[in-house]
Every structure is written in C-alpha cells, then in structure tokens.
Amino acid sequence: MSIQNVIASSESKDELRQRLLKPDEITGSEILLRTLLLEGVECVFGYPGGAVLYIYDAMYGNPDFKHLLTRHEQGAIHAADGYARSTGKVGVCIATSGPGATNLVTGIATAYMDSVPLVCITGNVATSLIGSDAFQEADIIGITMPITKHSYLVRDVKDLARTIREAFHIASTGRKGPVLIDIPKDVSNQVTRFEYPETISLPTYKPTLYPNKLQVDKLLAAIEEAKQPVILAGGGVVYADASAELIEFAEKTRIPVTTTLLGLGGFPSGHELWMGMPGMHGTKTANYALQNADLLISIGARFDDRVTMKLEGFAPRAKIAHIDIDPAEIGKNVPVDIPVVSDVKEALKEANTKARPAQSEEWIKQIQEMKEQYPLRYKDSDDELKPQWVIEMISETTNGEAFITTDVGQHQMWVAQYYKFKNPRSLITSGGLGTMGFGFPSAIGVQMAHPDKLVISINGDGGMQMCAQELAVCAINNIPVKIVVINNQVLGMVRQWQELIYDSRYSHIDLSGSPDFVKLAEAYGVKGLRATTKEEARAAWQEALNHPGPVLIDFVVSKMENVYPMVQQGCTLDEMIMGDSE
Amino acid sequence: MRRHVISVLVNDQPGVLQRVAGLFGRRGFNIESITVGSSEEPGLSRMIIVTRGDEKTMEQVSKQLYKLIDVAKVVDLSASPMVARELALIKVGAEPAERPEILGVVDTFRASVVDVGPNTLIVQVVGDSDKIDAMVELLKPYGIKELTRTGVTAMTRGMIRKQQP
Numbered sequence: 077m078s079i080q081n082v083i084a085s086s087e088s089k090d091e092l093r094q095r096l097l098k099p100d101e102i103t104g105s106e107i108l109l110r111t112l113l114l115e116g117v118e119c120v121f122g123y124p125g126g127a128v129l130y131i132y133d134a135m136y137g138n139p140d141f142k143h144l145l146t147r148h149e150q151g152a153i154h155a156a157d158g159y160a161r162s163t164g165k166v167g168v169c170i171a172t173s174g175p176g177a178t179n180l181v182t183g184i185a186t187a188y189m190d191s192v193p194l195v196c197i198t199g200n201v202a203t204s205l206i207g208s209d210a211f212q213e214a215d216i217i218g219i220t221m222p223i224t225k226h227s228y229l230v231r232d233v234k235d236l237a238r239t240i241r242e243a244f245h246i247a248s249t250g251r252k253g254p255v256l257i258d259i260p261k262d263v264s265n266q267v268t269r270f271e272y273p274e275t276i277s278l279p280t281y282k283p284t285l286y287p288n289k290l291q292v293d294k295l296l297a298a299i300e301e302a303k304q305p306v307i308l309a310g311g312g313v314v315y316a317d318a319s320a321e322l323i324e325f326a327e328k329t330r331i332p333v334t335t336t337l338l339g340l341g342g343f344p345s346g347h348e349l350w351m352g353m354p355g356m357h358g359t360k361t362a363n364y365a366l367q368n369a370d371l372l373i374s375i376g377a378r379f380d381d382r383v384t385m386k387l388e389g390f391a392p393r394a395k396i397a398h399i400d401i402d403p404a405e406i407g408k409n410v411p412v413d414i415p416v417v418s419d420v421k422e423a424l425k426e427a428n429t430k431a432r433p434a435q436s437e438e439w440i441k442q443i444q445e446m447k448e449q450y451p452l453r454y455k456d457s458d459d460e461l462k463p464q465w466v467i468e469m470i471s472e473t474t475n476g477e478a479f480i481t482t483d484v485g486q487h488q489m490w491v492a493q494y495y496k497f498k499n500p501r502s503l504i505t506s507g508g509l510g511t512m513g514f515g516f517p518s519a520i521g522v523q524m525a526h527p528d529k530l531v532i533s534i535n536g537d538g539g540m541q542m543c544a545q546e547l548a549v550c551a552i553n554n555i556p557v558k559i560v561v562i563n564n565q566v567l568g569m570v571r572q573w574q575e576l577i578y579d580s581r582y583s584h585i586d587l588s589g590s591p592d593f594v595k596l597a598e599a600y601g602v603k604g605l606r607a608t609t610k611e612e613a614r615a616a617w618q619e620a621l622n623h624p625g626p627v628l629i630d631f632v633v634s635k636m637e638n639v640y641p642m643v644q645q646g647c648t649l650d651e652m653i654m655g656d657s658e
Numbered sequence: 659m660r661r662h663v664i665s666v667l668v669n670d671q672p673g674v675l676q677r678v679a680g681l682f683g684r685r686g687f688n689i690e691s692i693t694v695g696s697s698e699e700p701g702l703s704r705m706i707i708v709t710r711g712d713e714k715t716m717e718q719v720s721k722q723l724y725k726l727i728d729v730a731k732v733v734d735l736s737a738s739p740m741v742a743r744e745l746a747l748i749k750v751g752a753e754p755a756e757r758p759e760i761l762g763v764v765d766t767f768r769a770s771v772v773d774v775g776p777n778t779l780i781v782q783v784v785g786d787s788d789k790i791d792a793m794v795e796l797l798k799p800y801g802i803k804e805l806t807r808t809g810v811t812a813m814t815r816g817m818i819r820k821q822q823p
Binding site for chain 1: 681
C-alpha cells in the first residue's frame with residue numbers, strides 16, 4: 077500500500093454518497109463505516125481488539141474505507157490529531173475497549189487542551205456485560221469526561237448514525253474538541269435499517285458564532301484612542317482560518333502582533349508588525365510590549381500561564397479586549413474590559429469593515445528598535461552542533477513551506493523561536509498539555525493528509541522514545557516523514573530547570589542507554605542518518621530531503637544548551653533571563 | 659463568599675449528573691447540596707445546586723456549565739426573591755414520657771410525625787435550611803438516632819423573568 081492509494085478514490089464523490097446513503101438493513105459496524113465516509117472522513121487511525129472486531133470485520137475488503145494500523149493506540153490518536161490540526165477537518169481514531177480505550181487518554185487530553193476536533197471511537201464489552209468488570213472493560217466515558225467536549229455510550233444500534241452525526245458536529249463547531257463514542261460489541265453487530273439523519277437537532281448546543289456589534293464598536297473606539305496597543309493572537313486564529321483577516325486587522329489598525337505557541341504561523345513571522353512569541357520563552361520585544369501595552373487585544377488566545385506568567389503583574393497598564401468563541405475563557409484568568417464572544421474570523425471580518433488606525437506609530441518605531449536590539453540569539457560553536465543552528469538550517473531549506481510537528485521540551489521551544497513560520501497550520505505541536513510522544517506520530521497523520529508535502533517531525537531524544545514504535549508505520553506504508561532527533565542525551569528542559577531552579581541537582585535526567593537511533597530506524601526499515609558536525613548536518617539533511625521515503629536523522633547536539641530568554645515561574649514578564657543571548 | 663442557589667436545566671440523559679458534579683469538582687467549585695428531579699419540560703431535568711462563591715466564581719460556574727452539551731439553562735435563583743425548601747427526616751429517641759414535649763416542638767415548627775416506634779419517633783420537617791438546623795438543635799437533647807436531609811430545591815417567586823442565555 078503506498079500513501080497515494082490510501083487517499084485516492086475511484087468513483088466520484090456523488091456516486092459514492094448515493095451508494096452509501098442507500099437505506100439497507102445493515103449492522104452497526106457497517107453504519108459506522110458508512111457514516112464516517114458520509115462525514116467526509118478520508119482516513120482513520122486505529123488498532124483492533126476484541127470489542128471492535130465486528131467493526132474491523134466490516135472494513136475487510138472494503139475498498140472505500142481507509143484505515144492506518146498504528147503500533148499503539150497513542151500513535152493512532154496523535155496521528156488523527158496531526159491530521160486534524162493540519163487540515164481543519166475532524167480526525168478519527170478507533171480503539172478497542174479497556175486498555176485500548178485507556179491508551180487513548182493522553183491523546184484525548186492533548187486534543188482537548190488544544191481544541192482539536194477529533195472523534196474517538198472506542199469499543200466496549202457487550203451491553204449485557206457492562207458494569208460487571210468484564211474482561212477488557214473500562215468505564216471510558218467516566219474516565220474521559222473531564223477531557224472530552226462530549227461523549228456518547230451507544231446502547232441501541234438505532235441511535236448510532238445520529239450519534240456519529242452529532243459527534244462530528246460537536247467536535248467541529250464552536251470551540252472545537254474531542255468527542256468520544258463508546259460502542260458496545262453487540263451494538264456493532266446488531267442489524268437495523270440504515271437511515272442517515274439529514275439534520276442535526278441539538279437544542280441545548282448553540283455556540284455563538286457572530287460578534288455583538290456594539291462590543292466590536294467598543295473595541296474599535298478603544299483602538300483609535302490607544303497609543304501602545306498589542307495583539308496577542310493564539311491558536312483560535314489558526315483554527316478559525318482567520319489568518320488573512322488578522323493580517324488585515326493588524327495592518328489597518330497598525331497594531332503589533334505577538335503569536336502564542338499555537339498561534340505561530342497564524343501571522344507571518346516576516347511581517348514588520350510581528351514581535352515573536354510571548355511568555356516564558358518569548359522574545360524580549362513581545363514581553364516588553366505586553367507589559368507596556370495600554371490596550372491588549374487577545375484574539376483566540378486564552379491567557380495560558382506560560383504566556384502570562386505571574387498573573388498579578390501581567391499587562392499591568394492595559395485595557396483588555398478578548399475575542400474568543402468560548403465565553404468561559406473570557407474573564408477566566410484575566411479580567412476583561414471588552415469581551416467579544418464570537419468565531420474569530422467573524423469578529424475580525426466585522427472589525428475590519430470599520431477599523432481605523434491606533435495612534436501607534438511611535439510605539440511601532442520603539443518595537444522595531446527593540447526587535448533589532450534584542451533578536452533571538454545563541455552562542456554558536458564550531459566544535460559541537462548547536463540545536464538552534466540545526467533548526468535554523470532546517471528553516472532555511474524549507475523557506476517556511478513545510479509542515480513541522482514537534483514533540484515537547486527544549487527542541488519545541490527552539491523550533492518556536494528559530495523556525496520562520498509563514499503559513500497557518502504549518503506548526504503541529506502539543507501546547508496546552510505538553511505531551512511528550514506527540515511529535516512523531518502526529519507527523520504521520522499530517523503526511524497522510526498531505527501526501528505531496530514535506531512533513532518534518534522534530535523531536536527530542538526523550539520524546540522520540542515515547543512513540544518510536546510508529547517507525548514501523550512509516551516504513552511499511554512508505555510515509556516519507558523526515559524525522560529529526562535533536563539528541564542531547566538528556567531530558568533537556570528538565571535539565572535546564574534543575575540547573576536554574578534546583579541548584580544543578582540533576583536528578584534522573586540522563587538518557588544514556590538510549591538506542592542508537594540510526595540503528596533503531598534501520599531496524600524498522602527506515603533510513604537512518606547521523607550528524608555530529610555542521611558539515612555532516614548539512615549533508616545528512618540534504619540526503620534526507622533527497623530521499624523519497626521516511627528518514628530519521630539523529631543530530632547529536634551539545635548537552636548543556638539552555639532555552640533563552642526565560643521567565644521563571646512566579647516571575648512577571650519583565651523579569652527575563654537573557655542567558656547566552658545577552 | 660455568598661451562598662448561591664443555582665438551577666440547571668439539563669437533558670434527561672444518563673451520566674449528566676456525573677458531568678455536572680465532575681465539573682464542579684475539577685474546577686474547584688464547592689457543592690453544598692445538589693438535587694435532581696424532573697422538570698416541567700419532558701426530556702429535561704432540573705438540578706438545584708447550592709454553592710458558595712464570589713461573583714467571579716459564579717460567572718465561571720455558569721459559563722462552564724453552559725459548555726456542557728447537555729445543559730440547556732443556568733439560572734442563579736438567589737439573584738432574585740425565591741423559595742428554597744429542604745426536607746429532613748429525623749429519628750429521635752422518644753420514651754413515652756417525653757413524647758408530649760417532642761410533639762410540642764414538632765407542632766411549633768409545623769413539622770409532622772410520620773412514624774411512631776416503641777421508643778422512637780420519625781419527624782418530618784420541611785423548610786429552609788435554617789429552619790431545619792433549628793429543628794435539629796431542638797431535638798438533639800432527646801437523642802437523634804438517625805438524620806437524613808434532601809438538600810435544597812428551589813424556585814423564584816412569581817413570574818420567571820426572561821433569563822439571558
């Protein structure tokens with residue numbers, strides 16, 4: 077199976093739809109597959125087991141249904157997550173009951189924290205056994221209640237089609253998020269007449285999509301008075317596909333923009349009004365701007381503590397406006413003066429019709445000077461490979477046109493700092509939950525959605541080992557992800573904290589005994605390369621780019637490198653340690 | 659930290675109580691009492707939740723509740739004049755000689771005796787929480803063998819105002 081024929085479909089979409097909509101007497105499993113196809117699902121990621129065997133049996137020989145077998149349920153859900161983040165469509169994963177379902181938990185929490193639309197299908201034991209502590213039974217609805225947007229236990233096959241329709245609707249509208257559907261084994265085998273519900277009726281679910289115009293006017297009036305305004309743009313801009321509207325808004329109002337980790341790419345990094353990322357490892361310019369702003373406009377950003385740091389001292393002089401689709405985010409962490417509950421794109425469209433510039437030219441000049449005075453920088457070396465240099469090298473070769481997935485830790489922050497993101501959805505990273513193990517499998521999902529695009533997965537040596545088994549999936553399906561390991565033989569971010577905060581008491585961070593990553597890749601049938609110098613790095617990277625299939629490149633980098641600038645916990649954004657960049 | 663009585667109209671679905679109670683727990687909101695029963699609308703149940711918090715907390719409670727797909731309406735009843743009632747059953751030690759005295763207390767509170775045992779009485783009292791607390795205090799000297807309270811149910815007085823969603 078090559079990656080191309082995973083996505084390709086022989087008949088036209090209309091023909092397929094008519095065939096699928098036929099009201100036959102079919103089993104729950106067939107209803108599931110048909111409904112997923114009718115929802116436009118191109119590929120699902122999963123792992124079979126006893127409770128989903130009827131579902132997998134229905135897939136057998138089914139030419140319409142594309143399923144990618146991962147090597148762990150965590151790999152499946154992170155792949156579905158990458159698929160969803162990079163396309164904006166709903167990602168789908170399937171796992172069996174009990175341990176299969178609980179192996180999804182980390183991935184569900186990851187998607188929930190970052191508002192990623194997923195539909196997670198889990199099998200469960202037969203309805204007659206539910207509650208009896210049967211073999212491989214787990215109350216996955218109860219377990220995942222705090223980390224799903226909604227969940228369903230389907231007790232009657234007649235409810236199945238409607239439930240799946242509702243799940244897709246809930247996952248992909250309003251503030252997006254994961255929805256879980258638990259299907260008992262007998263339900264997946266019961267037969268009923270398939271009727272696809274054309275409409276969805278959820279009277280208690282009414283997300284607010286359009287802004288209150290008076291509030292938007294208030295915001296515009298505040299902008300015209302502002303002398304030192306700042307836009308804080310988050311993942312909501314990317315998810316609402318509102319990048320173009322944000323650029324127009326910033327340019328019309330003449331307001332500098334800082335993008336959070338999940339907002340990177342939502343505003344082009346080369347733009348004169350862009351200040352970099354804010355927060356714990358943000359740029360001096362972005363943090364200075366936040367602390368000295370007289371008007372702060374948060375757009376699809378939720379004032380995460382990694383951005384605000386000590387809340388009491390955050391943006392102390394600013395009047396705060398907050399545009400968010402989730403009313404519960406408004407006022408949750410920071411008191412808000414001008415709330416705008418709306419889809420970000422709709423709010424910006426409305427604002428752009430009447431937006432006038434702020435009195436910000438002096439402020440922009442000041443920001444430009446700061447950007448020049450305090451660029452991100454590191455002490456380069458000719459003796460050892462610096463991780464920042466590796467990221468810069470990758471950034472230069474792709475010119476911002478690749479999809480980048482990262483794992484979590486130092487390398488993630490270096491990617492955020494040194495990779496020049498131009499396009500929305502080009503950075504796929506676990507922000508809210510900070511899930512190690514996310515980076516590599518999520519790239520598989522991204523590549524499945526974008527078979528012809530360059531997909532680069534950047535990982536640390538720690539996170540790479542948390543889902544390394546998915547190398548098999550890349551090899552066997554020829555998924556040509558370029559897998560980068562920034563290998564410092566240590567849990568880098570933990571080491572950095574232990575150095576700075578715990579008096580260099582390096583407790584349990586030494587990853588000696590890690591596998592030889594080149595050999596590990598080769599053992600799975602993936603090309604493996606290693607680089608320890610700049611020269612080797614350039615050559616290896618070029619070889620990787622030229623190779624048509626998956627490649628793992630082990631960049632052996634300096635061990636003691638820290639991520640700077642840094643604001644320590646409990647400090648305000650003014651109190652930055654500049655470290656090597658000073 | 660004012661006491662708030664919140665009415666939450668929810669879909670009558672399995673697991674909804676767990677969703678609501680779980681939300682309170684994990685967001686660090688306090689629950690003093692929670693009662694659930696059917697409402698005037700078929701398919702919807704009404705939960706009455708008694709909680710404590712400042713205005714900011716109450717705003718978050720309401721907003722977070724609205725995030726649940728099964729929640730149709732959230733109203734802070736204590737924001738307007740309301741009737742709040744709780745029911746208690748109190749099994750009190752009552753030797754025959756003490757009974758007239760106990761019955762006197764019961765009458766004063768317009769409570770009623772719903773069971774008579776050889777040396778116990780079950781007293782049923784309905785009222786606001788303070789009244790029940792007072793009743794319990796007065797019955798303590800006779801020896802409370804068993805006590806059960808329902809938690810508060812409540813509604814606003816007169817016509818329901820149009821609530822903002």
